[in-house]
Amino acid sequence: MKKRITFAGATCALLFAGQAHAVDVIDLISPARCEPRFNRLMNCQMAPRTFITPTAETAVPLRTSLRSVVTGNCSTQYPLEAKAEAAGAATAIIPYLRNVEVMLRGAGGAPVGTFVLSDNSAWTSTAVLDGTCNIKLEVRWNEVDVSNTAEAQALLTAIDAEITAASNHASRMEELMLYQRAYSLMRSLADRFRVELSNETMQEMRAAALESGPALESMILNCGDLSIEERLALLRLHGGLWVLGHPEDWQRPDGTVMTLEDHLGADAAEVLARLNAIIARQTQNPPDYAQLYDAATQEVIRLQNKKVLALVQLDPWLP
Structure with a gap:
């Protein structure tokens, strides 16, 4: 089924299911465009016309055939020609006095939705043509810009390369998302443990453990009122207090509390410093790797759908 619409004096084709491309036939030279006199066509006019x-x-580059x-x-001595112009496309010059085909290609192979056809010769109105002369322009809109199987395969190979690159990028974004979450979690846990183990109460407990050590030893060895079980319990307590360490183990030489970097040592501190510098730079606008990963996976899906469409469009050229 074909439906016609008119725009600025031009007739264009709308093709529905069952037809691959819209085709228009445009009058260039005919009695309707010229003045018929004495079996001649004179004063031919080609005012600019817009076609849509x-x-x-599309998943593959397209071309519009003129x-x-x-x-x-x-026959005439004058070099008559027309031109077709579309946004983003190189101007197509049409030397229409002979059967010729030229291509109009949108930017990057995009479909052409509209073009302007106009005269490109100063001699059109001067030329005198035989009354039998009739020139039409066939416009085949947005055909696949492929001529053979090798070109079709090359387009599919390029799409496959895009899918591979996008998949690798999505994997990288997933890794960064997990690294970001893991670092935040582990840094939070480490800081929490450090704070809990170096707060004032813990420091007082360490000092008390050191001070009570001799008293516990004396009680275990010299207190005759204790049973064997009580002595063993005190011995286990005395033996376990060493894990608290010394208060100095959690302090800098100036008496301030050690940081996580102090505990981990110089090598680890350098890595942490670099990570903290990155985080500091991102404080105002930190990257959301979860969002970036989601966008990357959507791009993979888009490219996979693009390949499905490309296979349909390129089917006539594929083995």
Whole structure:
């Protein structure tokens, strides 16, 4: 089924299911465009006309074919030609006095939805043509810009490379997302343990353990009122107090509490310093790797769908 629409005096084709491309036939030279006199065509006019067609998503580059169809005697000494111009596309010059086909390509192979056809010769109105001359322009909108199997395979190979690159990027974003979460978790845990183990209460407990050591030893050895079980319990307590360490183990030489970097040593402190510098730079606008990972996975899906569409579009050229 074909439906026609008119825009600025131009007739364009809307093709629905069952047809691959819209095709328009445009009058260039005919009695409707010229003044018929004495079996001649004179004072031909080619005012600028705009042509439009609906466009759809494409996975491969497209081209719009402009082919002149000449019938009758169109001999003339003048170099008559027209031009087609579309946004983002190189101007297509059409020397329409002979059967010729030129291509109009959108930027990056994008579909052409509209173009302006106009005269590109100063001699059009001067030329006198035989009355049998009839020139039309066939416009085949947005055909796949492929001529053979090798070109079709090359396009699929390029899409496969895009999918591979996007998949690798998504994997990298997933790793960074997990690293970001793991670092935040482990840093929080380490700081929490450090604070809990170096607070004032723990420091007082360490000092008390050191001070009570001799008293516990004396009680275990000399107190005759203790049973064997009580002596063993005190011995286990005395033996376990050493794990608390000394208060100095958790302090800098100036008496301030040691940081996580102090505990981990110089090598680890350098790594932590670099990580903290990165975090400090990102404080105002930290990257959300979860969001970046989601965007990367969506891009992989988009490219996979692009390949599915490309396979449909390239089917006539594939083995």
